[in-house]
Amino acid sequence: MKIEKEQDxxxxxxxxxxxxxxxxxxxxxxxxxxxxxxxxxxxxxxxxGGGTALIEVVSDNRNSGIRLLFEDRGPGIKDxxxxxxxxxxxxxxxxxxxxxARRLVNEFDIxxxxxxxxxxxxxxxxxx
Amino acid sequence: xDRIPILxxxxxxxxxxxxxLYDRLATNxxxxxxxAVNKTEARGVLIDISALSIVxxxxxxxxxNIGSMAKIxxxxxxxxxxxxxxxxxxxxxxxxxxxxxxxxxxxxxxxLLKDRIGEEPEETEDDENSTE
Numbered sequence: 001m002k003i004e005k006e007q008d009x010x011x012x013x014x015x016x017x018x019x020x021x022x023x024x025x026x027x028x029x030x031x032x033x034x035x036x037x038x039x040x041x042x043x044x045x046x047x048x049g050g051g052t053a054l055i056e057v058v059s060d061n062r063n064s065g066i067r068l069l070f071e072d073r074g075p076g077i078k079d080x081x082x083x084x085x086x087x088x089x090x091x092x093x094x095x096x097x098x099x100x101a102r103r104l105v106n107e108f109d110i111x112x113x114x115x116x117x118x119x120x121x122x123x124x125x126x127x128x
Numbered sequence: 129x130d131r132i133p134i135l136x137x138x139x140x141x142x143x144x145x146x147x148x149l150y151d152r153l154a155t156n157x158x159x160x161x162x163x164a165v166n167k168t169e170a171r172g173v174l175i176d177i178s179a180l181s182i183v184x185x186x187x188x189x190x191x192x193n194i195g196s197m198a199k200i201x202x203x204x205x206x207x208x209x210x211x212x213x214x215x216x217x218x219x220x221x222x223x224x225x226x227x228x229x230x231x232x233x234x235x236x237x238x239x240l241l242k243d244r245i246g247e248e249p250e251e252t253e254d255d256e257n258s259t260e
Contacts, residue, residue, distance in 0.1 A: 006151045013148065013182070031182055031213035035221060038184040042151075086222060096185040100221035 004050040009041050012053055016068065019055055023064045025126045033066060033124040036101035040070050040120055043097050047090075048074020048118065058123065065106070065125035070118075077112040084110070132157045134164050140172040140241055141165065141203075146179045154190045161194055165201045172241035173198050176234055178209030188223040195227035204229065204244045208237035 001012055016037050020030040037053075044051045051072030058067050077083045084102065089095035102108040107123035130153055135142040141164055143157065161173060173194065177183065183191070195205040206229040210218075218225065229244070231237035 010148050010150055017181075028213045028216055031211075031217045032220065035182045035184050035217045038182060038186075039221075042184070042186055096222050100185060100223070103220050103222070104217065 001053050001055070002050070003041055003044055003053055006045060008050075009038065009045070012041055013038055016055060016066070019057060019066055020124075023057060023066065023126055025066070025124070029124060029126065029128075032104040033068075033122075036104040036122055036124070037068055039097040039101040040068070040122070044070055044072045044074070044118075048072035051117075063125050063127060065123055067121065067123045070120045072119075073117040076114040076116055076118055077110075078114050080110055080112055131160065134160060136164075136168055136170070139170055139245065140174055140238070141168065141170045142174050142176070144176040144179070148180065148182070149187065151186065154187060158190050158194055158197075162197045162201065165198055165203050171203050171245045173203055173205045174234065174237045174241060175205065175207045175228075176209045176237075177207055177214075178211065178233075180214065181211070183210075183214050183218055183223075185221060185223055188218060188221075188225060191225060192227050195225075199227065204241055206231050206237040206240050208232065208234050 001015065003012060013034050016034050017030060020033055041053060051070060051074070054069040056067040056069065058065055082088055084099050086099045087095040101122065105122040105124045106128060109121045110118065112118040132143060132145060132153065141161065143161065164170065165173065175191065191207055198205045207225065208231045210230065229240055231240050
C-alpha cells in the first residue's frame with residue numbers, strides 16, 4: 001500500500017487488522033501489531049513524506065504471523081542506535097515511536113542509509 | 129471538515145470519540161476542546177474512548193495535551209472506557225497518559241469529576257474512582 005497522506009493511515013491500519021483477524025490473532029496481539037504499525041507509518045509520513053507499506057502473512061510449521069515492511073526514500077536516519085532509544089526524537093514527539101514499536105512486536109529490523117531512505121520490518125506471531 | 133462533537137452538560141464537557149481519528153481530526157479536537165473550556169467555563173472534561181481500537185503515541189500525546197491544557201484552564205480531564213487491549217499496549221509502548229485521570233466508564237468518570245471539583249456525587253454508593 002502506498003502511504004502518502006495522513007488519511008492513508010487509518011485504511012492501512014484497517015487492512016492490517018483484516019489480515020490479523022483472518023489468521024486468528026488474539027485481540028491483544030492485534031492491538032499491539034496495529035499500534036506498532038501506526039507508529040511506523042506515522043514516522044514514515046512525518047520524516048520521509050510517505051512511502052510504501054507491505055502486509056505479508058507468514059507461517060512456519062507451528063505458528064503463523066504477520067510481517068509488515070515499511071519502505072521510504074526519505075532522508076534516512078543518521079544514528080539508528082540513538083533513534084531506537086526511548087525519549088529520543090528529532091521532531092517534537094515523545095520519542096516513543098521506534099522503541100515503543102519494537103517492544104510491541106516479536107521481530108524488529110531497521111535499516112537506514114542517510115540520503116537514501118529507511119526500511120523497517122516487523123513481525124508479530126499469532127501466539128506470542 | 130469533520131469534527132468531533134463536544135457536548136456541554138452543566139459544568140462539564142463531554143466528548144465521545146466514536147471513530148479512529150486521523151491526525152488532523154485529533155489536533156482539531158484538542159484546540160476545539162480548549163476553546164470550549166474557555167467559552168463555557170467548564171470545570172471538567174470527560175473523554176470517552178471506548179470505541180477506539182488503538183491509542184498510539186500520537187493519540188496518547190493528544191490526550192495528555194488536552195489534560196495539561198485543561199488543567200491550566202482550571203478544568204480536570206478524565207478519560208473513560210479504555211479497552212483492556214489498548215491499556216496493555218499503551219503500557220508496553222511506554223505511554224503513561226500523564227495529566228489525565230482515568231475511570232472505567234462514563235458514570236464513574238462523572239463521579240470522579242464531581243468529586244474533583246468538590247461537588248457531591250449524586251450517588252455515593254461507590255467511591256472506587258481511580259486517582260492519579
